[in-house]
Structures are given as structure tokens and as C-alpha cells.
Amino acid sequence: MIAPRRYRGYTTLRRAPTTPVWVSIGWRVLFVLALVGVAITVHWLDRAGLRDVYDGEVSFADVIYFTMISITTTGYGDIAPVTERARLFDALIVTPIRVFVILLFVGTAYSFVFRRTWDKWRMTLIQRNLHDHIVVAGFGVSNSEAVDELIARGTDPAEIVIVDCEHEALERAEKLGCNVLQGDATRDQTLMDVKIDRARSMIVSAGRDDTSILITLTARHLAPNLRISVTVRAEDNELPARAAGATTVINPVSFAGLLLAGSCSGPHIAEYLSDLAAIDGRVALKERMVHPDEVGKPLSAIATGLGVRIYRGEEPHSFADPEAKALQAGDVIVEIVPRRT
Known part of the structure; x- marks a missing residue:
């Protein structure tokens, strides 16, 4: 699925990467080798601009040695550029290559080694401390409003875990201070990762009634005593939601209809019901x-x-x-x- 990422003034499109990790690393290695190959070629063609202080001759092995040492370090001085052209090439081309190669290797190590290790360690630490928390499956309009209301009522965002497949939704939840997990809440492993068996309650609003009911069913068999609140949009799905194990079933469309009908018999009924439901009433x-x-x-x-x-x-x-x-x-x-x- 393509998901837009919004920046100030414009929108970009992103797509989840489909390239295997080993292919991504391979492309980076090939790119580094290509940069090194360019530097070796230019040094070899302009080897007259280099001086070897030991034997005075610059062989192809000397060029490879000098290039690699220049890219990975600042050199030892045994081979040095002596002409203006050679010095300019080392200063304007080799030095940026050195910086780029270092950043590329550091970035690769961070992306594929340190970051994954760090994220795994953080997830283990968070999971260990998850007790009596609230699991929120889906972070659309309804659940985001519910989370805002929970926080306004004094719930610590660190006690809320958001599960959603969309990265953008999780970014919004993370800014609130909530714990987030990108995954499919209909899967047993996903709910086990958020320690559903130790949660005090769960809120489900997946955008589709069938998905919400399946999430409820999955959560119920993993946590038999969990309080589960689920929203459904079709009235005939309220019974299946309860049969799946929902403690509370809310139909926003039906509730809105009740408010509208009540407002016909008195202008203050809907206002009072909203007053009861909101934290700022x-x-x-x-x-x-x-x-x-x-x-x-x-x-x-x-x-x-x-x-x-x-x-x-x-x-x-x-x-x-x-x-x-x-x-x-x-x-x-x-x-x-x-x-x-």
C-alpha cells in the first residue's frame, strides 16, 4: 500500500520496501567499490603526480594502497601527491569519498545491526513493564478521539498501547507518548507482543466491522477476562460482536441517531448527553x-x-x-x- 507522508506545503508518497536486506546491503557495497574504483583509476592514470619516498616508483599495488589508505584514513605520508592536479583531486574528490564511505558504512551498521538490536531491546523492556495497560486496536478517527479523552481524564500515555498497520497513524500516537506496535491486531502473535493477557481493557475500532469482530475474537481467546469495547457501524453486527466476546458494543451511527431524535423533543437533551460523556463537561x-x-x-x-x-x-x-x-x-x-x- 502506498501511504502519503505530509511535509510543510507538499506531500510525498512512500511505499514499503520490498527489497531483501542482503540485496540492499549488496547495492551499498557495490556503490562503495565503484567509488573506490574511480579513485584508483584516476590515481593510476595520474601516477606521475604521486611520489613514493621509499623507492621513488609508484606501482599499481602502490596506487591501490595509497587510494585505500587515503579513503579510510588521512594517509601515512609514505606516498604523497606532489603535483597540483593530484593534490586537488585528493582534496576535492577523495576527501568527500572518504566522508561518504564512512557515513555509508556507519548508516548501514546502524540500520541493519544497531537499530534492530536497540529496537528489540527497547521492545523487550517495554513488554516487561506492561501491566494493567489499555490496548487500542486501530488508530483512526474514533480511536484517536478515545485516546485523547483517556489522556484528558488522567490516563498516563505510557499505559496505552496502539496497534495499527499504518506507519503514519503510529507516528501520531507516538507523539502523544503512547507505546506503538505496527502490526495486524487480528493475529495472535501481535496481541501476544502487546501482552494482551496482562491488559486491563481493550478498545477496538478497525474501520471495518468484520475486522473489528475478528480482532475481538482473537483477543477474547487470548485474554478470557479482558474488558473489550468495540465499535460497529452496522446494527446487525452488534450481536456478532457480542458473540465474539465484546464486553461493550458501541454503534456510533445509532448513538448519533438517538442524539438527533432526542434533540427534536428538547434543545438541551443532546447537549446534556454530550456533557455527560466529555471530560470537560x-x-x-x-x-x-x-x-x-x-x-x-x-x-x-x-x-x-x-x-x-x-x-x-x-x-x-x-x-x-x-x-x-x-x-x-x-x-x-x-x-x-x-x-x-
Whole structure:
């Protein structure tokens, strides 16, 4: 896939390299040999401009020796250019070749040896420290907004791991301070690399419902107790997403429809729902376990906020249901609380 890279004022296209590593290294070696060959040829043709302080004669072996020493070091002085043309060639051609060859070898060593070793060491270190983190599969519009909201709510970006196939998306996530991994989240090995079994939750929005459901299924069999939130765009895919193991299924299109319908009966309903969902609103929704001192009391008597729902087991009950008249140990309370200042 071709992906555009944007710079100030213009856009360039990139394509993932398909050349094997050994071919890339081979081309670099051949290019260096070609530069050395040019220098040897010119030195041999202009050997009259060189002087050997030992025997006074400059043989072809002397030319090879002088060229290689001049390119790799500054020379030993046993063979030296004596004519103006030879000195100019060494100063203006051989010296840049020396710098270029050194940079080429250093860059090759960094790209194919040091960088891979460094990246592997860093990944091992990050993996070792990954515990109770949040895995985000896909970094499109929905998930990038979710990550921004998590950070705004106080989540440390170092506790977030982004998995995406697109390099540009990972660059944006990395600038936020998140951990990133370029890979396919539908593969077991990819999710194992981000230590999915030690994560506290996962957010899935892959852009396609079938891909999101497959990611959910893969994550569920690797982490049976993981909380997984997934977005689907088609209403008939909500059930397959839950069957795949999603804890929470969100349909942005359906939710937007609810907001639009609510706005028809009152101008403030949609605004209030957005206020509840956003970190910068005046109030916020909070989910927590019932406190021991609240057991036996009605939901309306809690002092921490306005109770709107309880979950007893897997069953939801509103504040108006009989079950809300007496809280029990193990109940989960959903309440509206003032925004933290």
C-alpha cells in the first residue's frame, strides 16, 4: 500500500520496501567499490603526480594502497601527491569519498545491526513493564478521539498501547507518548507482543466491522477476562460482536441517531448527553462497586452522586425498579457526579 507522508506545503508518497536486506546491503557495497574504483583509476592514470619516498616508483599495488589508505584514513605520508592536479583531486574528490564511505558504512551498521538490536531491546523492556495497560486496536478517527479523552481524564500515555498497520497513524500516537506496535491486531502473535493477557481493557475500532469482530475474537481467546469495547457501524453486527466476546458494543451511527431524535423533543437533551460523556463537561458518568456502608440502602440514598442504574450480576436495573430500593453486596452503581476541578 502506498501511504502519503505530509511535509510543510507538499506531500510525498512512500511505499514499503520490498527489497531483501542482503540485496540492499549488496547495492551499498557495490556503490562503495565503484567509488573506490574511480579513485584508483584516476590515481593510476595520474601516477606521475604521486611520489613514493621509499623507492621513488609508484606501482599499481602502490596506487591501490595509497587510494585505500587515503579513503579510510588521512594517509601515512609514505606516498604523497606532489603535483597540483593530484593534490586537488585528493582534496576535492577523495576527501568527500572518504566522508561518504564512512557515513555509508556507519548508516548501514546502524540500520541493519544497531537499530534492530536497540529496537528489540527497547521492545523487550517495554513488554516487561506492561501491566494493567489499555490496548487500542486501530488508530483512526474514533480511536484517536478515545485516546485523547483517556489522556484528558488522567490516563498516563505510557499505559496505552496502539496497534495499527499504518506507519503514519503510529507516528501520531507516538507523539502523544503512547507505546506503538505496527502490526495486524487480528493475529495472535501481535496481541501476544502487546501482552494482551496482562491488559486491563481493550478498545477496538478497525474501520471495518468484520475486522473489528475478528480482532475481538482473537483477543477474547487470548485474554478470557479482558474488558473489550468495540465499535460497529452496522446494527446487525452488534450481536456478532457480542458473540465474539465484546464486553461493550458501541454503534456510533445509532448513538448519533438517538442524539438527533432526542434533540427534536428538547434543545438541551443532546447537549446534556454530550456533557455527560466529555471530560470537560460540568457532570460526568461514573461506574463503581457498591460500598459496604451502602448495602441495604436505596440507590437514591447514595451520597457520592446521583444514582441512575445498578447492575446486579449481568442484569441492569434503573433507579425506578424495585431492585434499586435495597442495594446488595456486589452491585455495580452507575452514577452522575460533578466534574472534578
